[in-house]
Amino acid sequence: MPVTHVxxxxxxxxxxxDVLTVKDLHFSYPDGHSALHGVSMKLSVGDKVALVGPxxxxxxxxxxxxxxxxxxxxxxxxxxxxxxxxxxPAIRAMVGLVFQNPDDQLFSPTVFEDVAFGPLHMGLPEADxxxxxxxxLEAVRMTTYRDRLSHHLSVGEKKRIAxxxxxxxxxxxxxxxxxxxxxxxxxxxxxxxxxxxxxITMLVSTHxxxxxQELFPRTIVMDEGRxxxxxx
Numbered sequence: 036m037p038v039t040h041v042x043x044x045x046x047x048x049x050x051x052x053d054v055l056t057v058k059d060l061h062f063s064y065p066d067g068h069s070a071l072h073g074v075s076m077k078l079s080v081g082d083k084v085a086l087v088g089p090x091x092x093x094x095x096x097x098x099x100x101x102x103x104x105x106x107x108x109x110x111x112x113x114x115x116x117x118x119x120x121x122x123x124p125a126i127r128a129m130v131g132l133v134f135q136n137p138d139d140q141l142f143s144p145t146v147f148e149d150v151a152f153g154p155l156h157m158g159l160p161e162a163d164x165x166x167x168x169x170x171x172l173e174a175v176r177m178t179t180y181r182d183r184l185s186h187h188l189s190v191g192e193k194k195r196i197a198x199x200x201x202x203x204x205x206x207x208x209x210x211x212x213x214x215x216x217x218x219x220x221x222x223x224x225x226x227x228x229x230x231x232x233x234x235i236t237m238l239v240s241t242h243x244x245x246x247x248q249e250l251f252p253r254t255i256v257m258d259e260g261r262x263x264x265x266x267x
């Protein structure tokens with residue numbers, strides 16, 4: 036698919052304050068391994084932030100806390116709402132988490148059904164579900180793929196559909212784990228342009244330092260479960 040620039044239908048949510056606030060977050064796995072040691076950070080509306088660090092630094096563990104898959108000691112707030120067991124469904128709708136392997140998120144027969152899964156389970160009317168699917172596919176430049184079989188797509192195409200599955204939920208925060216991993220140069224360039232154009236607050240864990248340099252004005256560095264640097 037040629038690299039083109041398409042205006043998408045998404046806009047930043049009209050919320051005040053910070054989209055993400057993490058305060059003094061600690062977490063240990065059941066085997067006793069301590070993975071997070073007092074992590075704190077904030078993301079404001081429209082921030083696009085890279086999360087970098089060596090393997091085992093705690094990046095993935097941190098990301099799994101941001102929509103409640105893991106739960107440690109400390110505070111996580113999304114758009115001013117503290118993450119608790121009671122409001123977990125609402126938080127998960129606000130935090131779009133895209134895994135490194137798109138096959139972890141694509142399980143329906145067609146692209147349309149994959150992207151419609153979240154809105155359908157929110158109980159939205161059929162017209163609203165279709166509108167969300169159309170907007171999400173437009174945002175990732177995959178409109179013509181709605182009736183394709185998800186498992187027949189290339190890795191790059193699957194990654195864009197995986198992003199669409201969370202965009203259809205209209206999240207306040209988009210979190211991506213190694214989005215450029217496994218992509219050929221053309222697919223990588225398409226993804227970079229896509230992420231640049233999406234008007235959404237974004238936290239991206241990556242080892243792709245060229246991606247960081249090109250796309251992210253701010254970088255948070257983690258090492259041994261701590262934030263060791265945060266800046267441009």
